[in-house]
Amino acid sequence: MYxxxxxxxxxxxxxxxxATATAQxxxxxxxxxxxxxxxxxxxxxxxxxxxxxxxxxxxREPIDPQTNQPKVDKNNPDESMRSVPLKGYRMLKxxxxxxxxxxxxxxYDPESGSTYSCVIKAKDENTLDxxxxxxxxxxxxxxxWKRVKLK
Amino acid sequence: xxxxxxxxxxxxxxxxxxxxxxVLLFTTGExxxxxxxxxxxxxxTAQGEYQPAFEQxxxxxxxxxxxxxxxxxxxxxxLLPDSMNSSLMSEITLHLAAEKADMQKVGVLNPVPEGQTxxxxxxxxxxxxxxxxxxxxxxxxxxxxxxxxxxxxxxxxKGIFEFQITLNR
Numbered sequence: 634m635y636x637x638x639x640x641x642x643x644x645x646x647x648x649x650x651x652a653t654a655t656a657q658x659x660x661x662x663x664x665x666x667x668x669x670x671x672x673x674x675x676x677x678x679x680x681x682x683x684x685x686x687x688x689x690x691x692x693r694e695p696i697d698p699q700t701n702q703p704k705v706d707k708n709n710p711d712e713s714m715r716s717v718p719l720k721g722y723r724m725l726k727x728x729x730x731x732x733x734x735x736x737x738x739x740x741y742d743p744e745s746g747s748t749y750s751c752v753i754k755a756k757d758e759n760t761l762d763x764x765x766x767x768x769x770x771x772x773x774x775x776x777x778w779k780r781v782k783l784k
Numbered sequence: 785x786x787x788x789x790x791x792x793x794x795x796x797x798x799x800x801x802x803x804x805x806x807v808l809l810f811t812t813g814e815x816x817x818x819x820x821x822x823x824x825x826x827x828x829t830a831q832g833e834y835q836p837a838f839e840q841x842x843x844x845x846x847x848x849x850x851x852x853x854x855x856x857x858x859x860x861x862x863l864l865p866d867s868m869n870s871s872l873m874s875e876i877t878l879h880l881a882a883e884k885a886d887m888q889k890v891g892v893l894n895p896v897p898e899g900q901t902x903x904x905x906x907x908x909x910x911x912x913x914x915x916x917x918x919x920x921x922x923x924x925x926x927x928x929x930x931x932x933x934x935x936x937x938x939x940x941x942k943g944i945f946e947f948q949i950t951l952n953r
Binding site: 681 | 826831875881886887892906907908910926928929
């Protein structure tokens with residue numbers, strides 16, 4: 634009887650550990666290279682600590698036609714940070730994986746200089762719904778991002 | 785007029801007494817910042833984890849967390865190994881990250897001057913709640929480094945960061 638309970642307990646612990654590991658793995662599904670629907674950029678998502686961050690690693694038009702120089706964050710509200718290059722720019726910040734979605738993060742729109750709350754859901758392993766919003770999730774806009782597969 | 789000044793004087797005295805502050809510098813010493821190779825042309829991430837032990841530092845100054853009015857990153861320097869200079873890099877952006885604080889961009893160097901082994905970044909004018917990072921047991925300095933061409937080895941940097949701490953006294 635005692636032996637049977639011990640085995641049951643061990644089985645339960647293994648199940649819980651597997652579930653935790655699976656949850657972490659699902660969260661890491663966000664890691665990789667993604668392209669927004671407009672195709673203007675590619676964003677590399679990586680994990681720092683336990684949170685997920687995404688930065689622009691490729692731009693379809695990297696040169697600003699007005700300055701003939703690589704594009705910078707010219708719309709940043711902080712003037713001292715307007716020389717930050719868009720190539721390498723962290724536009725997704727501080728996402729945590731909870732209940733099957735990446736939440737509590739923000740997305741930055743370099744074209745307007747605005748930052749929005751954001752939630753990310755995986756439609757499948759190669760497609761993301763990225764929803765940026767102000768205040769409540771219902772008042773927002775969703776974009777579909779596709780995973781970029783490197784050859 | 786004189787009676788008005790006499791009336792206002794105690795309030796002015798009270799205001800000055802309440803708003804007195806002390807400014808201190810909190811320096812990290814050398815923090816190892818590593819970008820694991822191979823580095824690819826374009827943006828690469830270098831990270832340096834740091835344990836601030838900020839509360840102990842405040843105690844050594846006769847203060848506590850409650851006394852911190854404001855914290856700001858004042859200076860950020862990156863030291864390159866002797867074997868290389870900055871010619872490989874084009875731009876650097878520095879962020880702070882931590883478990884219980886939102887990532888914040890705090891410095892930039894664009895363009896990176898060529899032939900240097902010590903790089904001093906321009907720090908952000910607008911910084912918010914920097915003390916939230918220092919309060920935590922661990923924080924990460926994240927340097928996004930744009931490199932001009934693919935290169936194989938890891939990039940080992942040393943970072944020295946100086947924070948200005950304003951205390952209520």
